[in-house]
Amino acid sequence: MATRHKPMEYKGKTIEFPFDNPAEETIPDSEVHEHLAKPTTERTKRLKGRCRWKHSAGGEFVEGDVKAGIERMRLITEAYKTDTGKPHVIRRANLLDNLLNKCTVIVQEDELIVGFNAENPNFVPLYPEQSYMACMDYILDPKIAPQPVEEAKELAEYWIEHSLQKKCETYFTQHEIDVMYSLTTFEVPGFAAGFNSVVPTYETVIEDGLLKRIELAEHHIAAAKEVLGAAHWNAPERLKLLPQIDLWQSMIISCKAVIAWARRHGRLCKIIAENFETNPKRKEELLKMADICQRVPAEPAQGLWDGLQSKWFVFLVLHALERYSSGFAHKPDKLLWPLYKASVIDKSFQAMSHEDAVELFECERLKISENAPGKSKGFRSVFPGSNDLFILTLGGLNRDGSDGCNDCTDAILEAARNIRTTEPSIAFRWHPKGRLKTKNLVFQCVRDGLGYPSIKHDIINTQQMLYYAQFSQNNNGATLEEAHDWVNVLCMSPGLCGRRKTQKTRSEGGSAIFSAKILETTLNNGYDWSFTNTQLGPQTGNVEDFKTFEDLWEAFREQFRWNIDLCIRAKDVSRYWEIRILENPFLSAIDDGCMELGRESMELSEQPNGWHNPITSITAANSLVAIKKLIYDDKKYTFQELIKALHSNWEGYEEMRKDFLNAPKWGNDDPYADEIVKDFFEDFLSGEMRKITNYSGGPVMPVGQAIGLYMEIGSRTGPTPDGRYGGEACDDGGISPYMGTDKKGPTAVLRSVSKVNSHTQKANLLNQRLSAPIMRSDKGFKIWLAYMNTWCDFEIDHIQFNVVSNEEMAAAQKEPEKHADLIVRVAGFSARFVDLSTYAQNTIMARHEQDFEVKDFEYLGVEL
Amino acid sequence: MATCEKCRSFYPIPEGEDDYAEGKGDCVCERKDAKGKWWDSKPVMGEATADKCPDYVQKK
Amino acid sequence: MAAGSYDMIIEPGTTKACSGCKWGNADFVNPLKGNCVGAKNHMGGIWKRMIMDYYNTTCGKYEEGEVNFRDHV
Numbered sequence: 001m002a003t004r005h006k007p008m009e010y011k012g013k014t015i016e017f018p019f020d021n022p023a024e025e026t027i028p029d030s031e032v033h034e035h036l037a038k039p040t041t042e043r044t045k046r047l048k049g050r051c052r053w054k055h056s057a058g059g060e061f062v063e064g065d066v067k068a069g070i071e072r073m074r075l076i077t078e079a080y081k082t083d084t085g086k087p088h089v090i091r092r093a094n095l096l097d098n099l100l101n102k103c104t105v106i107v108q109e110d111e112l113i114v115g116f117n118a119e120n121p122n123f124v125p126l127y128p129e130q131s132y133m134a135c136m137d138y139i140l141d142p143k144i145a146p147q148p149v150e151e152a153k154e155l156a157e158y159w160i161e162h163s164l165q166k167k168c169e170t171y172f173t174q175h176e177i178d179v180m181y182s183l184t185t186f187e188v189p190g191f192a193a194g195f196n197s198v199v200p201t202y203e204t205v206i207e208d209g210l211l212k213r214i215e216l217a218e219h220h221i222a223a224a225k226e227v228l229g230a231a232h233w234n235a236p237e238r239l240k241l242l243p244q245i246d247l248w249q250s251m252i253i254s255c256k257a258v259i260a261w262a263r264r265h266g267r268l269c270k271i272i273a274e275n276f277e278t279n280p281k282r283k284e285e286l287l288k289m290a291d292i293c294q295r296v297p298a299e300p301a302q303g304l305w306d307g308l309q310s311k312w313f314v315f316l317v318l319h320a321l322e323r324y325s326s327g328f329a330h331k332p333d334k335l336l337w338p339l340y341k342a343s344v345i346d347k348s349f350q351a352m353s354h355e356d357a358v359e360l361f362e363c364e365r366l367k368i369s370e371n372a373p374g375k376s377k378g379f380r381s382v383f384p385g386s387n388d389l390f391i392l393t394l395g396g397l398n399r400d401g402s403d404g405c406n407d408c409t410d411a412i413l414e415a416a417r418n419i420r421t422t423e424p425s426i427a428f429r430w431h432p433k434g435r436l437k438t439k440n441l442v443f444q445c446v447r448d449g450l451g452y453p454s455i456k457h458d459i460i461n462t463q464q465m466l467y468y469a470q471f472s473q474n475n476n477g478a479t480l481e482e483a484h485d486w487v488n489v490l491c492m493s494p495g496l497c498g499r500r501k502t503q504k505t506r507s508e509g510g511s512a513i514f515s516a517k518i519l520e521t522t523l524n525n526g527y528d529w530s531f532t533n534t535q536l537g538p539q540t541g542n543v544e545d546f547k548t549f550e551d552l553w554e555a556f557r558e559q560f561r562w563n564i565d566l567c568i569r570a571k572d573v574s575r576y577w578e579i580r581i582l583e584n585p586f587l588s589a590i591d592d593g594c595m596e597l598g599r600e601s602m603e604l605s606e607q608p609n610g611w612h613n614p615i616t617s618i619t620a621a622n623s624l625v626a627i628k629k630l631i632y633d634d635k636k637y638t639f640q641e642l643i644k645a646l647h648s649n650w651e652g653y654e655e656m657r658k659d660f661l662n663a664p665k666w667g668n669d670d671p672y673a674d675e676i677v678k679d680f681f682e683d684f685l686s687g688e689m690r691k692i693t694n695y696s697g698g699p700v701m702p703v704g705q706a707i708g709l710y711m712e713i714g715s716r717t718g719p720t721p722d723g724r725y726g727g728e729a730c731d732d733g734g735i736s737p738y739m740g741t742d743k744k745g746p747t748a749v750l751r752s753v754s755k756v757n758s759h760t761q762k763a764n765l766l767n768q769r770l771s772a773p774i775m776r777s778d779k780g781f782k783i784w785l786a787y788m789n790t791w792c793d794f795e796i797d798h799i800q801f802n803v804v805s806n807e808e809m810a811a812a813q814k815e816p817e818k819h820a821d822l823i824v825r826v827a828g829f830s831a832r833f834v835d836l837s838t839y840a841q842n843t844i845m846a847r848h849e850q851d852f853e854v855k856d857f858e859y860l861g862v863e864l
Numbered sequence: 865m866a867t868c869e870k871c872r873s874f875y876p877i878p879e880g881e882d883d884y885a886e887g888k889g890d891c892v893c894e895r896k897d898a899k900g901k902w903w904d905s906k907p908v909m910g911e912a913t914a915d916k917c918p919d920y921v922q923k924k
Numbered sequence: 925m926a927a928g929s930y931d932m933i934i935e936p937g938t939t940k941a942c943s944g945c946k947w948g949n950a951d952f953v954n955p956l957k958g959n960c961v962g963a964k965n966h967m968g969g970i971w972k973r974m975i976m977d978y979y980n981t982t983c984g985k986y987e988e989g990e991v992n993f994r995d996h997v
Contacts, residue, residue, distance in 0.1 A: 057994075057996075103906075109901040119904070136955055140950070181954055183952055259882060381952070715970045725969060
């Protein structure tokens with residue numbers, strides 16, 4: 001039966017916690033989540049029932065029908081081979097044109113938004129021009145190989161010499177390549193892994209339409225040719241117009257290709273309506289969809305259905321067809337608000353009810369759930385239980401400082417709550433001005449265990465956009481108004497959204513470095529004894545010679561410096577070659593900066609946004625605390641003894657391990673631990689990164705997070721001085737206390753985290769697990785709101801929640817087939833619990849379920 | 865000889881369309897699997913030979 | 925090498941290579957290398973080991989078959 005929270009005595013009253021939904025009194029704890037999905041219509045219920053999920057688990061696709069497609073590889077290779085001699089950016093445009101002109105287009109039954117990224121709705125496309133190793137990964141696996149496989153092998157091998165990977169590798173020593181590819185001290189560089197991100201400028205397409213963009217490019221070409229032909233030829237001034245003309249020409253080619261491809265979908269809808277469909281209502285729908293595809297994205301969107309279809313076409317091109325990019329970065333409640341207003345409030349175009357709008361957003365969620373790229377096995381492994389990273393952002397403030405929440409925000413949140421899918425995830429920008437109605441919907445999603453929205457501090461992140469703006473190389477960084485328009489680029493890091501200045505490549509910001517593994521190598525003079533058995537980092541001395549804690553700190557700092565320098569160098573080398581061989585004419589066409597200045601999307605950077613993700617930092621930090629306490633302050637152990645114990649995986653050293661395990665830990669408002677950890681985040685992680693200047697001329701700042709890498713790196717890291725055994729998972733996110741060690745209550749965690757100055761960091765992920773009986777009670781929202789207001793006052797960057805009982809997770813481990821709708825927050829993404837490995841499931845279960853006590857209510861000032 | 869334009873799946877692309885070319889059409893097929901139905905469309909030239917096409921069905 | 929021993933040895937042409945072993949996975953980046961998920965610590969955590977030559981390395985724990993995704997990291 002359901003477990004109610006026990007009553008509490010508070011301010012002279014007995015406080016009871018009945019369930020907010022009385023029906024839950026009779027639902028056992030072990031199956032709560034199976035009763036929560038309420039798709040808005042029969043259609044979305046059907047679409048969810050037949051959704052072609054592309055989730056992976058243990059690196060393998062969960063659904064057996066998923067395979068790699070060959071069509072994209074074939075068509076881009078065909079174009080590239082025949083198109084020699086032209087400027088490279090034109091070749092890239094022609095490559096897209098050939099693909100969109102000849103590829104298979106698909107319309108599935110029942111759907112309201114059309115378009116897919118491969119020739120079969122069960123397939124994923126491949127990207128041989130980015131990473132040949134990621135392609136080979138599919139080709140060598142008969143379960144998922146593209147067919148015919150011999151042709152696929154030939155196509156992949158053609159691209160080896162032309163790939164980003166091959167171009168970039170030549171600038172590194174063999175040792176550097178071995179370290180980079182070992183996935184030990186840092187993440188494999190994007191040029192080898194093929195992983196990328198982008199923030200599309202959807203606004204120009206929704207507001208202008210592509211025909212207008214073509215007109216702009218034609219105008220620029222005409223103007224440039226006039227200058228070229230003007231009297232008194234001046235080479236230094238005018239020769240630079242040549243590559244600009246090439247770029248504008250490539251924009252025209254790519255926009256025309258996208259328009260024609262979208263209209264092919266319209267034609268298909270019409271053919272289905274006239275020749276296949278017998279249901280009159282569906283016929284009518286298909287004809288409407290045909291009209292929509294004819295008009296958008298060629299023309300500006302006029303209603304909400306237009307907007308969603310236009311956005312979906314642009315998404316497919318920029319995330320899957322022109323180039324692979326992870327993400328779904330945009331702010332739909334701002335982007336689509338005028339269209340929501342036209343359709344739902346004014347009913348002037350595509351008149352619909354709010355519920356119709358919710359249904360459309362549910363449809364979009366299901367389209368995302370079916371969409372996946374051909375990522376390498378490595379990346380499939382580190383997003384267990386999901387198909388890729390898709391995070392949209394809501395809330396915050398508008399440019400004029402008014403509340404950014406509106407009825408469109410609510411429709412998107414209701415859709416998420418109702419349909420219950422893991423993707424897309426949602427980031428909510430929390431501002432004190434944000435309306436309560438919307439915050440309550442955020443709460444409902446969190447309470448229902450979706451793991452999202454994750455919450456970002458609006459003010460801190462808006463200020464950060466202004467901080468980075470000062471480094472703009474063309475003095476055109478974010479203005480005061482533009483700084484309000486930001487979104488999560490992927491899981492955590494903010495970046496501008498809008499008509500220009502957005503982050504266009506992961507080489508600008510992204511990728512990870514692993515503090516715990518670097519600490520392990522520091523303790524072994526740069527050697528990795530636990531995984532590769534090779535010298536990974538520089539030789540920074542033997543620990544027995546570190547007379548003071550500062551000696552250890554500085555050796556660790558040098559190891560970190562060596563690794564982070566290599567990381568950012570790899571990203572900027574990649575950027576150098578992306579500019580030359582991975583141009584994105586369509587991405588450039590829809591960016592106002594690229595259009596105005598005639599500069600390509602990879603090359604132009606108006607708003608620096610440099611960042612890198614330290615992962616496993618709390619494992620490292622807790623280890624430093626334990627070393628300082630037990631070796632340097634209490635002098636209970638020597639380093640020699642510690643190293644022996646670690647190399648034995650603590651076997652024979654159980655008492656010693658207990659001491660290290662019980663040393664002060666982060667997340668308990670403990671001054672001893674918190675002072676060291678604060679220094680680690682501010683002086684060490686941030687301090688070292690900010691000494692670097694990246695391609696865009698700005699600093700690099702740390703984004704503490706985890707994705708699934710806290711598990712993968714945990715499995716590649718031996719025992720650590722915080723008491724961890726070899727192979728155990730590391731900490732599950734950014735600044736989150738290590739699983740199970742935050743024992744002093746939810747407000748103690750906030751007090752610890754608030755000690756790290758958020759302005760020295762780009763972002764830091766904070767995972768918390770809150771008591772399900774409290775959150776599901778009729779007082780849940782009040783308590784959570786008070787907690788969130790305190791979080792906000794503390795100027796903490798981020799927080800996200802799991803609300804799920806161990807009973808339910810244990811039941812799902814026993815009978816996974818009965819718990820398909822159980823969703824958990826892993827790190828910067830959510831996943832279906834039953835699609836996770838046992839290793840991953842156990843890390844979620846180990847997270848301490850924070851209960852609220854009277855002292856917490858007093859601290860938060862809650863009135864109950 | 866079987867050619868695409870003789871097949872029931874062949875739909876000539878109307879004049880005025882962005883991708884119009886004389887003799888060009890959409891080859892539209894209905895597909896089905898355990899999850900449900902979909903329709904796919906690929907561009908073909910009407911005169912292309914369809915002898916080996918597994919989806920070829922002569923138009924009535 | 926003792927049966928059941930986890931010590932990896934390079935044995936060119938071995939018929940019990942890591943590439944055919946249940947516990948072997950191709951490396952994420954270079955499929956000629958690999959990693960072994962066979963070693964679990966007593967808490968159930970999987971402690972991986974890198975295999976430098978996936979097709980010519982073996983150890984005493986060689987076993988045929990496939991690992992269910994639940995038993996991966």
